[in-house]
Amino acid sequence: MDFTLTNFIFYGFALMTVGSALLVVTVRNIVHAAFSLMVTLFGVAGLYVFLQADFLAATQVIVYVGGILVLILFGVMMTSGRLEMRIHIERGQLLLGGVVALALLTLLLTVIANTPAWKNLTDDGTELPPTTEKIGELILNGPFLLPFEVVSVLLLVALIGAALISRKEVRD
Amino acid sequence: MSDFRAMFVGFPDFNVSENFFPNIDLQDKLNWAEEFIQNVLIPRLPEAVAAHFPVELGTILVMFACAGIFVAVVPLLPLVLVLAERKVAARFQNRTGPMRVGPWGTLQTLADGIKLIFKEDFIPPQGDKLLFLLAPYIIFACSFAVFAAIPFGQSILVSPFNIGIFYIMAISSVIVMGVIMAGWSSNSKWSLLGSLRSAAQIVSYEIPLGLSILTVVMLVESLSMVAIVESQSNGVFSWLIFRTPFTFIAFFIFFISSIAEVNRTPFDLPEAESEIVAGFHTEYSGMRFALFFIAEYANMFAVSAIAVTLFLGGWEGVLPGYDILGGLPGFVIKTLALVFLMMWLRWTLPRLRVDQLMNLCWKYFIPIAFFNILGTGIWGLIFPEDTLVSIIISCAIIYIGLIIAYTIAGRTLAQKPEPQPS
Incomplete structure (x- = not known):
């Protein structure tokens, strides 16, 4: 492997993603796990940038780091007093988890093997056109309009549901 | 040049x-x-x-x-801004401010900085040492990463990427993580309360902030900071703040929300001195505390610079073809004017309560911001191109709206009964 900037960046981000993802599942402290997850999400965002999917990368950071991870941390800090947890894993769970993990791995490997564009992808230094406009066209003016609207309605329902549940205590 | x-x-x-x-x-x-x-x-x-x-x-x-x-x-900015803040505060309170170190106290911040470097770097023994040490760097790095996308001049920018303003929003949303990290790892209730307040506030105010940015993006049809500035090159009335009445409102929502984002008075609940000592950085001392401080003032400058870029023409001047208030000096002057406005507000207004803070965001700013988006869309349909007519109509509406708002505000304030001293 020759040293090029792209290789350097790619392996850097890959190491960051995989390493911190390993930490997320091995570390005992939940808050540490959550912060390792932040590094993982950043690594994935970096890989998106590397693939010149800039819009996707920024969305990844806004939604996952700025939104979901903050909520996870809120939940952890407000609910759990004990942060160091010994999680007992029974044999049945281990087996089930193993099967699910194996199935997921097979699925992902199949997808990777069967993606034709993947094999033809070479780095010839050309800059791909920005993705923002295309994403907008596809979502708001193209084939993905209906799924997009369905997801919006789903999120709206979740939002109203959350508001309803959290207001219940006030009425009592 | x-x-x-x-x-x-x-x-x-x-x-x-x-x-x-x-x-x-x-x-x-x-x-x-x-x-x-x-x-x-x-x-x-x-x-x-x-x-x-x-x-x-x-x-x-x-x-x-x-x-x-x-x-x-960028760390030179706080050096100047902290002194400016203290001088402004002093003038507002009829004092002189720091006067001893250097001529008119101009070297005071430098002396404070040296003092902070030599102070003990205290780490709470019961806290989480790793995260405690890491937190200032996350905040510091994120507030600096924002500067990478700000165009200070026509060619004075680090990275002209296509998603500039979106990148800025993404990076600045990571600052919350640093704040939570600092608050939690300090193992102090003041810190934890402060960081939770801060996180709730930043996450809430990000919504009106993003929505008011969206009005600009809708008009310019680009997320690139360079494209946004270049669309404002025809003098003061082509600045996005005057382009439509809706962007005029959006500017104020953006500016007020960004004051909340950088945790300054009247939105400084995360570091409310009278309630929770100093909020999320209560336990920090020495240089790590200085990092928070630098990040805070760098943030202040950054959000003002973003407001200038989005709404006040960026590096473009007042008159087309002339460099009045244009170029790098113009950009800095406009930004510093907004920074001064922030200081002015800080030393004029009292702090909001938590419920007032959330009411302002969720019940006023977010509906108004949505209305703005709708209005901008309709405006874009009526005037697909910016013409003289559209700008005259826009300015007329802004003018009339301001007069009406001024009258209504004056009447409601006049009707309020004087608070009785108890």
């Missing part, structure tokens, strides 16, 4: 190649550092060196150099 080009013109036998430095060409390049090395640096090197010059490594070095410039220059 406020261009990089000007710096290079004086260079001996330096050929400003039109392929390399025209603005559009440079600004569309994501990895301009590599271009710079290929087209500018290597031709200037002796041939023996040039043949073996590691372009990849050089690119990384150029990027590090850019980061280095920011890390070197």
Whole structure:
């Protein structure tokens, strides 16, 4: 492997993603796990940038780091007093988890093997056109309009549901 | 002249190649550092060196150099701004402020900085040491990363990427993580309360902030900061704040929300001194505390610079073709004016309560911001191009709206009964 900037960046981000993802599942402290997850999400965002999917990368950071991870941390800090947890894993769970993990791995490997564009992808230094406009066209003016609207309605329902549940205590 | 080009013109036998430095060409390049090395640096090197010059490594070095410039220059801002803040506060309270160190106290911040460097770096023994040490760096790094996308001048910008403003929103949303990290790892209830308040506030105010940015993006049809500034090049009335009545409202929502984002009075609940000591950085001391401080003032400058870029013309001047309030000096003057406005508000208004803070965001700003988006869309349908007519109509509506708002505000304030001293 020759040293090029792209290789350097790619392996850097890959190491960051995989390493911190390993930490997320091995570390005992939940808050540490959550912060390792932040590094993982950043690594994935970096890989998106590397693939010149800039819009996707920024969305990844806004939604996952700025939104979901903050909520996870809120939940952890407000609910759990004990942060160091010994999680007992029974044999049945281990087996089930193993099967699910194996199935997921097979699925992902199949997808990777069967993606034709993947094999033809070479780095010839050309800059791909920005993705923002295309994403907008596809979502708001193209084939993905209906799924997009369905997801919006789903999120709206979740939002109203959350508001309803959290207001219940006030009425009592 | 406020261009990089000007710096290079004086260079001996330096050929400003039109392929390399025209603005559009440079600004569309994501990895301009590599271009710079290929087209500018290597031709200037002796041939023996040039043949073996590691372009990849050089690119990384150029990027590090850019980061280095920011890390070197941006901490100078707090040095000036902290002093300015103290002087402004003093004037508002009919005092003189720091006067002892240096002429008119101008070296006070430097003295404070030196003091902070030599202070003990205390780490709470019961806290989480790793996260405690890491938190200031996350906040510091994120507030600096924002500067990478701000165009200070036509060619004075680090990375002209296509999603500029979206990148800024993404990076600044990571600051919350640092705040939570600092608050939790300190193992102090003040810190934890402060960080939770801060996180709730930043997450809430990000929504009106993003929505008011969206009005600008709708008009410009680009997320690129360069494109946003270039669309405002026809003098003061083409600045996005005056372009439609809705962007006029959006500017104020943006500015107030960004004051909340940087946790300044009247939204300084996360560090409310009278309630929770100093909020999330209560336990920090010495240089780590200074990092928080630098990040805070750098943030203040950054959000003002973003407001200037989005709404007040960025590096473009007041008159088309003239450099009045344009270029780098104009940009800095406009930004500092907004920073002064922030200080002015800080020393004038009392702090909001938590419920008032959330009411303001969720019941007023977010509906108004949605209304703005709708209005901007309709405006864009009626006036697809900016014409003289559309700008005159826009300014007329803004003028009438301001008069009506002023009258209504005056009446409601006048009707309020005076609070009785108890």
